[in-house]
Amino acid sequence: MKIFQIALGILAAIGGFVDIGDLVFNVAAGATFGYQLLWVVVVGVVGITVYSEMCGRVAAVSEKAVFDAVRERVGFGAGLTTLVAAQIVNLMTLAAEIGGMAICLRLLSGLPYRWLILLAIVAITLVVWVVSFDWIERIFGYGGLCLLVFAVAAVKLHPDWGDVARGFVPHVDTSDTLLYAYFAVGLLGAAMTPYEVYFYSSGAIEEKWDESYIMTNRAIAATGMGLGGFLSLSVLVLAAIVFHPRGVSVDHYQQLPELLTTVFGRPGFWLVIASLGIACMGATLEIALSLAYMVAQGFGWNWGENLPPREDARFALTYTVLIIAASVFVVVGVDPLKLTEISMSLTAAALPIGTFPFLILMNDRAYLGSHTNGHFSNAVVLFISALAAVLAVVAIPLELIGG
């Protein structure tokens, strides 16, 4: 049944919303500003849902992934610019995810971090070489549902629902507006990561979508991204309850287990490890594959995670090399959480680079026939890209100067 392909939406969302960097960023946002930034997550969720629906629509109508279509319709120059921007930003995110896997293993075993990075690289390379797309989708898509434990914990701690509701109305109740804007940029960047949509549309091609999937695509995009956003909101609310009242500043991964141990005791620690492990590994696979998809589609190579590596040698070697290249960042000692923070902010700043070729494609009647964008979708994409870019241009340099 088509609706079971919801796993694609869930996996795309989980890789985008609740990987280790996003978790720490959401936790830090909740700990620092309480519920104040909840509205930003909602803007991000609306944005990524609209983006994903469009990408799925391109795949269903043209039977081509989005980057394939961008290269074809907008040309090599625009395609190359988008490709280079996405590779630079997402390589940093990939590094952070590999670091996140090592952090999980460290929390679990207490062994030296750098050895665990090597273990994480071996594990991820093995999975991506041996497991087909269909099984990656099932294991990490449905497995990601264990992150719902954060929502359960938030409810069990009885938040003040009135305060939570006020968080969904944009307001600034702090003297540190710069830090507030910086967190807003990061949360938007976390939600609107381009690899999510490239992965989603390439996944639709892996699953051989056609025009009959138009409605299914809407349901999958809305449910998958909605779930990712819900998990992200849950983490932020939980952090606002656990850390904010005590004025605890969160800047280290070792603080994460406290989110669940407060509610579940020692089993909470294991739940955090399990959730983080699945989220980080799912995100690592998603990013490595989506970057390789983009390169293969850009140059017209044979590609497909459902194909054995010997049938798409360039594609298989591309994701392998990207995993190894990204891990260099963390092996030399760059903090994965700092990397995610930087990459999320850069994602927001770089959003317009990918947006314009994408919008040209989405309004191309020769390509999409009667399935081109309506005014609403165009307006949402333009508004969110502009908001993210303006916030990023204002907040990032000032925040960096101010430390």
Add this chain to the structure above:
Amino acid sequence: MRLVAEVLDAQLRDSKNRRSGRVDGIVLELRDGKPPRLAYIEVSPITLLSRFSRRLARWYARHDRRLGEGRGVATRIPWTRITRNGETLTMDIDAESTPINALEDWLRRVIVERIPGNKR
């Protein structure tokens, strides 16, 4: 037919329906008293690079030439061997019989086939 919009950069598939590169260039034949005719498409990094920098394309071709006979020049496919299906072009030739997939074949033979799990 709008050559730049509909042919240039289009995905090319071979006779076994495998993705076999993109149309990196088009070659027109000039005819006396008649409109020009599309004679070939070119599928090659050399052509792609020459769209940005002829110097870079020459540099690539010089190095590619060292890899064997028939290398160092762009691969041309006669337009008569191509059928159009929407935005996708399909040639009635197996890509493995052309230099288009030379790099793919080399990587498969030299690296991928030596790694366990390559057949899944």
